[in-house]
Amino acid sequence: xxxxxxxxxxxxxxxxxxxxxxxxxxxxxxxxxxxxxxxxxxxxxxxxxxxxxxxxxxxxxxxxxxxxxxxxxxxxxxxxxxxxxxxxxxxxxxxxxxxxxxxxxxxxxxxxxxxxxxxxxxxxxxxxxxxxxxxxxxxxxxxxxxxxxxxxxxxxxxxxxxxxxxxxxxxxxxxxxxxxxxxxxxxxxxxxxxxxxxxxxxxxxxxxxxxxxxxxx
Amino acid sequence: xxxxxxxxxxxxxxxxxxxxxxxxxxxxxxxxxxxxxxxxxxxxxxxxxxxxxxxxxxxxxxxxxxxxxxxxxxxxxxxxxxxxxxxxxxxxxxxxxxxxxxxxxxxxxxxxxxxxxxxxxxxxxxxxxxxxxxxxxxxxxxxxxxxxxxxxxxxxxxxxxxxxxxxxxxxxxxxxxxxxxxxxxxxxxxxxxxxxxxxxxxxxxxxxxxxxxxxxx
Numbered sequence: 001x002x003x004x005x006x007x008x009x010x011x012x013x014x015x016x017x018x019x020x021x022x023x024x025x026x027x028x029x030x031x032x033x034x035x036x037x038x039x040x041x042x043x044x045x046x047x048x049x050x051x052x053x054x055x056x057x058x059x060x061x062x063x064x065x066x067x068x069x070x071x072x073x074x075x076x077x078x079x080x081x082x083x084x085x086x087x088x089x090x091x092x093x094x095x096x097x098x099x100x101x102x103x104x105x106x107x108x109x110x111x112x113x114x115x116x117x118x119x120x121x122x123x124x125x126x127x128x129x130x131x132x133x134x135x136x137x138x139x140x141x142x143x144x145x146x147x148x149x150x151x152x153x154x155x156x157x158x159x160x161x162x163x164x165x166x167x168x169x170x171x172x173x174x175x176x177x178x179x180x181x182x183x184x185x186x187x188x189x190x191x192x193x194x195x196x197x198x199x200x201x202x203x204x205x206x207x208x209x210x211x212x213x214x215x216x217x
Numbered sequence: 218x219x220x221x222x223x224x225x226x227x228x229x230x231x232x233x234x235x236x237x238x239x240x241x242x243x244x245x246x247x248x249x250x251x252x253x254x255x256x257x258x259x260x261x262x263x264x265x266x267x268x269x270x271x272x273x274x275x276x277x278x279x280x281x282x283x284x285x286x287x288x289x290x291x292x293x294x295x296x297x298x299x300x301x302x303x304x305x306x307x308x309x310x311x312x313x314x315x316x317x318x319x320x321x322x323x324x325x326x327x328x329x330x331x332x333x334x335x336x337x338x339x340x341x342x343x344x345x346x347x348x349x350x351x352x353x354x355x356x357x358x359x360x361x362x363x364x365x366x367x368x369x370x371x372x373x374x375x376x377x378x379x380x381x382x383x384x385x386x387x388x389x390x391x392x393x394x395x396x397x398x399x400x401x402x403x404x405x406x407x408x409x410x411x412x413x414x415x416x417x418x419x420x421x422x423x424x425x426x427x428x429x430x431x432x433x434x
Binding site for chain 1: 315316317328360381385391393394415418
């Protein structure tokens with residue numbers, strides 16, 4: 001067996017071990033594809049009066065679900081079809097895309113924490129019963145980690161703190177400025193978007209290692 | 218002015234300063250969009266007998282150029298049009314795409330150093346005068362740094378060594394397993410693909426900081 005073949009096999013084994021053996025301080029990774037959250041009134045504008053989302057599958061965060069319903073989102077340069085709606089309905093409509101998606105749409109959404117859509121990018125939503133132009137609501141979601149207060153205590157971090165996360169897959173990567181979000185309702189999980197996942201060979205089953213910033217960020 | 222506005226402005230200033238003030242050890246970044254290199258015989262199969270590439274623009278690496286010509290690449294799930302050909306013609310045909318692209322094509326190209334296409338993914342190439350099915354040649358290019366022997370000496374690294382590169386943009390990122398490629402013909406520059414660029418807010422003008430691995434990789 002030549003040197004290259006041996007190296008490939010060793011790398012594959014190391015890569016799989018790092019995926020399969022989460023340590024105490026490791027964080028499960030989840031990849032968020034483009035999706036949207038709709039307010040009940042926007043849902044009705046797109047799907048018809050009195051419409052209610054129907055559940056396709058539960059998500060890892062308790063109470064959250066992927067709906068059977070999807071919409072088309074449109075920008076000045078292009079559109080993206082079958083953008084999944086996540087339920088339940090929220091107070092504000094928010095669409096989360098990757099930087100790659102935003103190039104296709106021809107829009108410049110800011111990098112934001114979920115819920116912070118003030119002066120974000122505009123987006124057109126098209127559903128089976130109508131369409132809407134939202135003056136704001138399109139964002140690129142900042143990488144973040146959901147955790148319980150017990151997890152936060154274990155990791156020695158606080159809500160709203162930024163940390164670095166190292167993921168040692170085939171393309172080793174360390175993501176900085178990752179936001180800690182603490183709630184008793186959460187389940188420990190880091191959310192990255194598809195650009196971050198593709199750049200770092202991250203998929204379901206990958207785990208990250210939390211690194212605290214030294215001093216102030 | 219509210220706290221959020223102040224923070225945004227400060228972040229923008231810091232981000233621009235980090236782009237504009239490369240230090241002695243900083244490495245200019247370049248983003249490689251999907252592209253292909255063709256052998257002269259494959260070029261002729263796609264564009265006609267005796268065809269020669271025409272230059273659109275010089276690239277940063279001496280002698281390399283973006284051609285006016287482009288092709289369509291096709292996989293079992295989809296195709297990508299206007300894939301730029303880089304010249305001059307090479308000994309072997311090689312197509313470099315991002316992980317995002319490979320999902321669209323429905324193919325699984327390996328992460329490889331340029332030139333190493335053995336048992337890589339198959340790809341169909343379509344030109345104005347013909348098409349070709351290549352049994353191998355489709356890769357995702359491993360992030361790498363071109364440098365001269367003088368640069369290598371300055372950074373204290375050797376050809377084929379792996380290093381980490383830290384880029385402190387809006388989305389701070391550290392890419393691991395970045396390959397050093399040394400040649401007197403090269404100009405100092407790190408090449409990342411569009412997934413890595415989008416995940417790390419990397420664009421022309423961004424600079425990276427080289428970090429050596431401690432011990433063995």
